[in-house]
Amino acid sequence: MSGDLIVRPLEQADVPSVVGLYEEAGLGGSEVSGAPEQEVLSKVERDPDLFLVGEVHGEVVATVMGTWDGHRGRIKRLAVRGDLRRAGYGRRMVAELERRFAERGITQLRLEVWAHNSGGLAFWEQMGYVLEPEIRYFVRSLVDGPD
Numbered sequence: 349m350s351g352d353l354i355v356r357p358l359e360q361a362d363v364p365s366v367v368g369l370y371e372e373a374g375l376g377g378s379e380v381s382g383a384p385e386q387e388v389l390s391k392v393e394r395d396p397d398l399f400l401v402g403e404v405h406g407e408v409v410a411t412v413m414g415t416w417d418g419h420r421g422r423i424k425r426l427a428v429r430g431d432l433r434r435a436g437y438g439r440r441m442v443a444e445l446e447r448r449f450a451e452r453g454i455t456q457l458r459l460e461v462w463a464h465n466s467g468g469l470a471f472w473e474q475m476g477y478v479l480e481p482e483i484r485y486f487v488r489s490l491v492d493g494p495d
């Protein structure tokens with residue numbers, strides 16, 4: 349069903365589709381709240397114009413989340429539906445998010461990728477992102493249980 353991708357900010361009705369894309373792509377992180385829909389809605393409140401979905405023929409097939417921490421822009425949870433990968437949709441999603449960041453004067457971007465995600469690493473490199481080997485990522489949980 350590949351076709352023209354329309355990229356636009358997420359709307360409430362898109363939330364189940366976005367959660368489905370996360371599940372398919374193995375992008376977890378909502379185990380604590382146990383309510384992924386609620387988590388998406390609370391994230392979109394912060395930077396509504398940077399939380400994007402891509403649709404083809406009215407179906408949501410891609411998503412990406414941009415956030416601004418007051419210092420740098422961060423890119424999170426890029427996912428393209430499994431059967432539509434390698435058609436340039438990931439590139440389109442990121443290009444639109446970058447355009448929106450730049451429009452706000454946010455020019456320094458960061459993102460994290462699991463070391464085992466070879467496809468993700470190749471994608472970001474292809475998009476012009478540079479791997480920073482000097483940074484180590486620390487985590488700490490203030491509650492018991494998984495992140």
Ligand SMILES: CC(C)(COP(=O)(O)OP(=O)(O)OC[C@H]1O[C@@H](n2cnc3c(N)ncnc32)[C@H](O)[C@@H]1OP(=O)(O)O)[C@@H](O)C(=O)NCCC(=O)NCCS
Pocket residue numbers: 373375424425426427428429432433434435436437438439440460461465466467468470471472474475
């Ligand atoms: C990573 C992901 C978003 C890429 O989306 P996509 O729509 O397939 O990407 P594109 O078609 O725009 O790819 C652009 C270029 O990136 C590179 N690329 C993308 N996926 C790749 C892969 N699996 N292996 C190697 N290179 C890849 C290629 O150079 C590609 O150009 P080409 O197809 O002309 O060779 C998609 O594979 C996905 O949803 N993965 C699961 C979730 C994930 O890992 N997200 C990233 C971590 S935040």
